[in-house]
Amino acid sequence: MRFAIATLGCKVNQYDSAMIESRLAARGLIRCEFDQPADVYIVNTCTVTDRADSESLRLARRARRLNPKARVVMTGCFAQANPAALSRAHEVDAVVGLARPDDLERAVIGDAPERVMVSNLRKVRGEIELKGVAMEGQTRAFLKLQEGCDQFCSFCIVPVSRGASRSVEPRRVIDALDQLHERGFKEVILSGVHLGGYGRDLDPPVELAHLLEMVAERSPIGRIRISSLDPEELSDGIIAIITSSEKFCPHLHLPLQAGEDRVLGAMRRRYDTAFYRDRVERVLEAMPDAAIGTDLIVGFPGESAEEFAASIKFVESLPLAYLHVFPYAVRAGTTAAKIPGKVSPAEIKRRAAAMRRVGERKRTLFMERFIGQTLKVLLEEQRQDGGIGGYSRNYVRVLTRSPSDLSNQEVEVEASFVEGAQMVGQIVSVQGRDAARAEAN
Secondary structure, eight states: OEEEEEEOSSHHHHHHHHHHHHHHHHTTOEEOOTTSOOSEEEEEEOOSSHHHHHHHHHHHHHHHHHOTTSEEEEEEHHHHHOHHHHHTOTTOSEEEOTTOHHHHHHHHHTOOSOSEEOOOTTTSOOOOOOOOBOOTTOOOEEEEEEEOOOOOOTTOOHHHHTOSOEEOOHHHHHHHHHHHHHTTOOEEEEEETTGGGTTTTSSSOOOHHHHHHHHHHHOSOSEEEEOOOOGGGOOHHHHHHHHHOTTBOSEEEOOOBOSSHHHHHHTTOSOOHHHHHHHHHHHHHHOTTOEEEEEEEESOTTOOHHHHHHHHHHHHHSOOSEEEEEEOOOOTTSGGGGOSOOOOHHHHHHHHHHHHHHHHHHHHHHHHTTTTSEEEEEEEEEOTTSEEEEEETTOOEEEEEOSSOOTTOEEEEEEEEEETTEEEEEEEEETTEEHHHHHHO
16 A cells, blocks of 8 residues: 655654555555655645645545545544544544544545544643654654643644643653664654643653653763743743753753744743843853754734834844744734734735844854854765765754765754855764764775
């Protein structure tokens, strides 16, 4: 049996798709590309905006055209948040919500007990499958140890689509790190939908700081990255833990969303710009070469031209390494969808372009600091032309060349110049060996 997966949305969805692929491959199914003939098409949906819902349905129709006899299975956030909308589509054979991996397998192989299988994840604790997966072309493993969210920011549907916050017990996290080490992984990204909410649902409750202390002490893997933390959840204790252990990469992603306090309040964020600046400065005081990235939403309902200008000015003043900029898009069912003062699509597009230009300048300035220095880079897939890329510990994308395949090797690269969104350099040593000797071997 041949299956294909189309994945919409965030890295958490990419993680979930990798888990689905792993499960189906273990049953002997063969994956193919989504534009090829398959027996089953799986759409891992996103519902962060109304447009994402439409795209999910478009993929279902496309799958049906590719093979009218194939099964079309919808899963992911749209399936979880609004299964009725998907079940009304005649192209869809099965709708499976989140945290039901066994039912998803049944839907794929054709023996599901029902056409729609969705639990209320605000009331029912869905289990989290804990298995590290690597995205295509990468050697870093993602380990999802938290799911769901209880924050209810005004623009976000995730508390509905992903359910209540739930966490993996620390013992299972440490066991998973041991297994990933045995599989040869040298970097792991600790990820979650709302990682800062980790452990509050456990009995007894566990603080994220306590888990990170255990990871620092017991992880056999020497490159640990934290995916994303809301600024109010980055405590001084967490900063002390990650700066005192060489196992944690000097890289944090702290979503800001807006650089103006009234807009932050309308978004229901739990901090102001002064607090955000304090967290950034506190991290860089302890780790001067750390990369700090952020998320920003532009064109939020009611955001005036003056407020956007203030947001731009605030972001420009921060020592950030990169920005992820998202144009605001309506998501029905959220508080923000009802806020008056919608910004026009043309103006949202203009603001997004302006903020992205700020991000490009910041990325370039951050990388230029390291020209002439040596960076420790974990390499990914080797290209046929000898080029190979990877990320430094502080999240600089580095491109280099090697006559031999050094995939999944940590090497030292002397940074030469910045080219676009990456640094170009030359390998000077491979895991402590001289580069010339390594090439000779």
